[in-house]
Amino acid sequence: MNARQRFDEELQALSDSLIKMGETARTAIDRATTALLTGDRTLAQQVVDDDDQMDEMERNIEQTCLRLLLKQQPVARDLRKISTAIKMITDIERIGDAAADIAEISLHLTAPMFPEIQADLKAMAAATQDMASSAIAAYVKEDLELAKQTQEKDDIVDDYFLTIRAVLGEKIRTDVSLMDAALDYLMIIKYLERVGDHAENICEWVEFYKTGIRKNDRIF
């Protein structure tokens, strides 16, 4: 095997680890929202416990990327692939963190969910899961179109956030005793909203990998 083929194998291994990390994050957010909506405490605890795995994956991928930069001094597609990986793992890890935070809150919720937000929260969770899952899929398939479609969905998540926040604000205004519960749910929707942002970032890196352009700017 020549040096180039070995490098290609290392890049493939890098992609495989990134896909695995992405899948882990997607699973975490799926489980966290399911646990929240169904009140499944065991599942919530599992999400919290699994977060360490994610941190370790991030460290390993980071090391691989830095080692490849050092040894291969990559250019062109190779450079874009490795720099994309370095940036993406931060977003993937944050999705994992958000999932763990949602799970953590759902373990300590003091009041049942307000019926007024139940449908929207469910829809928001589904939209967020969909974004995270599509963003990872866009990376795996190197699908620029899917990346763009996924980015557009962030507006939907943001709209749910604003709608639910307004309801929670109203709750607090009308009955101060609901403050703690409302704040818990406010945190949850903020974490979900952040997951949407991180999914959007991942899509931007997919776009950079494919085109050299990020947020309409040439990076190099």
Next chain:
Amino acid sequence: MIEMNIICAKKLCLYYRDFQALKDIDLDVPAREITALIGPSGCGKSTFLRTLNRMNDLIQGVKITGEVTYHGENIYAGQVDVTALRKSIGMVFQKPNPFPMSIYDNVAYGPKLHDNLSKAELNDLVERSLRGAALWDEVKDRLKKSALSLSGGQQQRLCIARALSVSPDVLLMDEPTSALDPASTMKIEELMGHLKQDYTVVIVTHNMQQAARISDRTAFFLTGDLVESGKTDEIFSMPKDKRTEDYITGRFG
């Protein structure tokens, strides 16, 4: 008015007898920038470099069509003074080739031929040229010593000083660091960064990282064709042609 492109090749073809080494090359060289020519061995990059100051005239059986303009004038037109051309467009080769004479005389050689200078003027010019090549401090106390006593890296900078001594405006460099150790290579690269403030530099290099580090623009040659040229940052991050991508990422060549 600032002249953008100091040298322009237009539909340039070069044949070594029946073999076509350059095929319809169109390439502009912007003033006061470093242009790197890259490509695998035998791709035509050094041949192209040598067409820019008519060094190929010296090779038997060479035929050239198309044109190379320098400040808008075709250098292959009949009335061109080739010696004057090579004074304006100097060359530094892969292997340092100082003359077997003193350091001082190596630098003074050209000006003595071209200009009638006083001793003081000549001393001044030698110092300026050696300073320009970032060599002065290392040799100022032994100017009368043989140039061959210098290290390879110093010899190469001496050759650059020699090229600078006749006040060129373009420097052609054919793999100027491939025979040097990393420290000497770094010194030459640093020097090139300074040189481009006053000169236009065209460099052939096999070292891809060197091209990426030092050049403003890169042109990729393959089997006599100019495949792609453009801003170095773009060529090395997002090349347009798959052949460029394959070459710079080490898939062939």
